[in-house]
Amino acid sequence: xxxxxxxxxxxxxxxxxxxxxxxxxxxxxxxxxxxxxxxxxxxxxxxxxxxxxxxxxxxxxxxxxxxxxxxxxxxxxxxxxxxxxxxxxxxxxxxxxxxxxxxxxxxxxxxxxxxx
Amino acid sequence: xxxxxxxxxxxxxxxxxxxxxxxxxxxxxxxxxxxxxxxxxxxxxxxxxxxxxxxxxxxxxxxxxxxxxxxxxxxxxxxxxxxxxxxxxxxxxxxxxxxxxxxxxxxxxxx
Numbered sequence: 001x002x003x004x005x006x007x008x009x010x011x012x013x014x015x016x017x018x019x020x021x022x023x024x025x026x027x028x029x030x031x032x033x034x035x036x037x038x039x040x041x042x043x044x045x046x047x048x049x050x051x052x053x054x055x056x057x058x059x060x061x062x063x064x065x066x067x068x069x070x071x072x073x074x075x076x077x078x079x080x081x082x083x084x085x086x087x088x089x090x091x092x093x094x095x096x097x098x099x100x101x102x103x104x105x106x107x108x109x110x111x112x113x114x115x116x
Numbered sequence: 117x118x119x120x121x122x123x124x125x126x127x128x129x130x131x132x133x134x135x136x137x138x139x140x141x142x143x144x145x146x147x148x149x150x151x152x153x154x155x156x157x158x159x160x161x162x163x164x165x166x167x168x169x170x171x172x173x174x175x176x177x178x179x180x181x182x183x184x185x186x187x188x189x190x191x192x193x194x195x196x197x198x199x200x201x202x203x204x205x206x207x208x209x210x211x212x213x214x215x216x217x218x219x220x221x222x223x224x225x226x227x
Contacts (some may be wrong), residue, residue, distance in 0.1 A: 004158075006158075032213050034213075034214075034215075043119055043204060043217045043218065043220050044159070044204070044217045045217075046214060046215070046216075046217075049213060091156075093158050093159070095158075097213070103147050103164065103166065104149065104164050105149065105206070105215060107151070107158035107159045107160070107161075108158050109157055109158045110156070110157060110158045112156070
């Protein structure tokens, strides 16, 4: 149980275009999902907390207009990287918790974004 | 962003040896989680700790929630080649759903 999927697993886009990444909890409902960014050989940095039916909460330094988050249902959150630039290239990972308190977080397999 | 201090940063050990790594912080945490991440994949949850002093095992893995709630350690006994990967601790900040991640321990096992 507690499986989280992400789509796509890899995406290459041109500078200036937008890319949407989906995060789905497959066998549980998640009121809260989280989006992380990970640079090579670095730890996970929390970007935002995605709440179903309400606006996402962004971490300091993360541009909300750049990284649009929509949590349309209890099993789906999307991250859209708008007007992507090469510096947005990274590994983006989502996580979700099956419990209200978010005690255990289960991660998706990640999405490798490359902006050319 | 915030990160936990995790040590060691990397380890090279012989197959069969035991491994120990830990995370420390100046902040108090409600929950500690330990993850393993393979290259190009998302982290996989290994152990969850919910109470100060709690000691929990999962096969060859044992983790403890520090009494002060500011630290945690993970032990791996009798390491095998498939233990290779990066291990992260994550602490849940008091009063939030958010987790702060450790800087990671890169483990390599020599057969």
